[in-house]
Amino acid sequence: MxxxxxxxxxxxxxxxxxxxxxxxxxxxxxxxxxxxxxxxxxxxxxxxxxxxxxxxxxxxxxxxxxxxxxxxxxxxxxxxxxxxxxxxxxxxxxxxxxxxxxxxxxxxxxxxxxxxxxxxxxxxxxxxxxxxxxxxxxxxxxxxxxxxxxxxxxxxxxxxxxxxxxxxRLFKDDGEQALMLRAAAISAQAHERAMRATRAGMFEYQLEAELLHEFRSNGAQFPAYTPIVAAGANACVLHYNANNAQLRDGDLVLIDAGCEFDSYAADITRTYPVSGRFSAPQRQLYELVLAAQAAALAAVAPGRPYSDIHDAATGVLAQGMLDLGLLDKAHFGTAENAIAERAHQQFYMHGTGHWLGLDVHDTGAYRDGAAPGKPSRALAPGMVLTVEPGIYVRPGPGIPEQFWHTGIRIEDDVLVTPGGHRVLSDGAAKTVAGIEQLMRGAR
CATH class of the missing domain: 3.40.350.10 (Creatinase/prolidase N-terminal domain)
Known part of the structure; x- marks a missing residue:
């Protein structure tokens, strides 16, 4: 550089x-x-x-x-x-x-x-x-x-x-992009290593050790941030990092972790079943989040407003919440109404991504101007961002019990290119079939 x-x-x-x-x-x-x-x-x-x-x-x-x-x-x-x-x-x-x-x-x-x-x-x-x-x-x-x-x-x-x-710093040159691709590749390997190692009875910190081993053995100097390894209900705590609970059969595990390679960060989240197979309710929520991420990724292209990414993910999630009974369809009627009343925020309360680079939450404005009312800035080649929709279901009145204590997030690192985008972290399995096949091969 x-x-x-x-x-x-x-x-x-x-x-x-x-x-x-x-x-x-x-x-x-x-x-x-x-x-x-x-x-x-x-x-x-x-x-x-x-x-x-x-x-x-x-x-x-x-x-x-x-x-x-x-x-x-x-x-x-x-x-x-x-x-x-x-x-x-x-x-x-x-x-x-x-x-x-x-x-x-x-x-x-x-x-x-x-x-x-x-x-x-x-x-x-x-x-x-x-x-x-x-x-x-x-x-x-x-x-x-x-x-x-x-x-x-x-x-x-x-x-x-x-x-x-x-x-x-918002625009990454060729050298920076190469380092971020390497950081993402190492981090993707670490996530798959953790998937293969997962067994009921293990502790979250043992999976964290698998991540750290893969980071360091591939030349990464540090974790880019404290890894989140959250099993079961812990996955509903967005910044959970105690990493000391025991994994139980039937739980999902949410791992949010990325390495820092030559000063540049990766940031990947994967969610998968301890048993190696999703239950039917888990699969329903997981496929919903995956569809939301696909919609958000489709909005990553030069000239598109940054806000389109979040809007695309939120629209899919809100519709899914209505269809699955998490939100009252008779009351809200449409996803647009649910979003207008911010009802979806009970289950999806964070943004759909952030800039990524030397810092895991990297520098750069998200709007054209400092005032809150200013329009979202347009995406441009060289920007790198995360795309990370999720859903977090805690127990509560009217919430279908089969979804309780379920937290799911799927996060990838994405480079804006002249022709659209490139997912830098696609080396980590994330489809239901891909995850189950990977974990089945390790058993």
């Missing part, structure tokens, strides 16, 4: 001579002298490809004072610390390896930022997103103002950098 080209694109959107500051993520202590596994900031990585902690990127847009500059601040080379903590590029090594115009030890950040911000017309950073960065910015601007007697001026404007980067 051409990180230098991304930096150039960002600089071209800034005021001439403006300065952008992008820090990476801090390390986080787990307990005592142990840290959580380190993961860099996605915005920082998008512009640098650099994965070491204690790093900051400064970008200076071309202007009257000279050409554009990309300046990295990072940990100094330290052979003694490398014995304990591993390799460090150091400023000189990072500059050569990653194509920066200049690089300095992180200890020089304060002095250099005062210099870079002096007489700059504008500063760009994540306004209000980090108390630590806001504090640093105030200190740097105070340092510039302290030079005022010599004619130095602080930036007159401050701009939120993230909307510019969010729009850039």
């Amino acid at each position: 051409n990180f230098a080209a991304r930096r150039a694109r960002l600089c071209a959107q800034m005021q001439p001579g403006g300065v952008a500051i992008v820090p990476t993520a801090p390390t986080a202590a787990r307990n005592s002298d142990t840290d959580y596994p380190y993961r860099h900031d996605s915005y920082f990585y998008y512009l640098t490809g650099f994965t070491e902690p204690d790093s900051v990127l400064a970008l200076v847009a071309a202007g009257p004072a000279g050409p554009a500059q990309a300046v990295l601040f990072c940990r100094p080379k330290n052979l003694e610390r490398e014995i304990w903590d591993g390799f460090r590029h150091g400023p000189d090594g990072a500059r050569a390896a990653f194509g920066f115009d200049a690089a300095h030890p992180i200890e020089e950040l304060d002095a250099e930022m005062v210099r870079l911000l002096t007489d700059a017309p504008a500063a760009y950073y994540a306004l209000g997103h980090s108390a630590a960065l806001d504090t640093q910015m105030r200190a740097w601007l105070s340092g510039v103002r302290a030079l005022g007697r010599s004619g130095a001026r602080a930036p007159a404007e401050a701009h939120d950098l993230l909307p510019l980067l969010d729009e850039m």
Whole structure:
């Protein structure tokens, strides 16, 4: 991936001579002298490809004072610390390896930022997103103002950098698409591994272990998020992640899990029977969700509003709820009426997808403008999103008992292409016949 080209694109959107500051993520202590596994900031990585902690990127847009500059601040080379903590590029090594115009030890950040911000017309950073960065910015601007007697001026404007980067990150280039395809393929293998391993009497965490084994053995660095392994009624809890219940014959298992491969996320959900065979009521609900996903996928094409995806899925689900007796057909009459009264939200209360990329819920606006009344934005090639309808039936008055405690979600990762779309995660079985055949072969 051409990180230098991304930096150039960002600089071209800034005021001439403006300065952008992008820090990476801090390390986080787990307990005592142990840290959580380190993961860099996605915005920082998008512009640098650099994965070491204690790093900051400064970008200076071309202007009257000279050409554009990309300046990295990072940990100094330290052979003694490398014995304990591993390799460090150091400023000189990072500059050569990653194509920066200049690089300095992180200890020089304060002095250099005062210099870079002096007489700059504008500063760009994540306004209000980090108390630590806001504090640093105030200190740097105070340092510039302290030079005022010599004619130095602080930036007159401050701009939120993230909307510019969010729009850039929304469109995945060929390199990003290849990484996301790999992440999806590994994750699909993991879901099928879990299906084959499933037996009544196992615990949810044992299936989670199967997922994690497949992720790591195929080179994925992390799970993209905490896996959801939800058996039986647990599948009706949308963000369930205790993963400690025992699997029972007759239950469905909902697994929502994806790996992170070279910083890019996959996000797949499959739901299947512990026994390897769907009961008749389970099959009815499952086929309904599968049909809703097929309708939603058909709405993924360039020029189509993003909202069409959710509308297509919701229409199918609401009609199915009426047909199966989950909603009172005599009262509502049509799916349109049920949706207008939001009756379907008793059983389907979330959206049908989200952007996917460096973050599992990736950046980018869903509407053309910030106001809630603005129209849904049009899909375009290079966008990657999830399509994930579901149905969640808890016990209640008037709800057919055969559907109680049933949660089903089917989720795939989808690339918008010039001619329509490509499902990146289609390696994981999801038809009733495909799931039952896969599980039957493992028994």
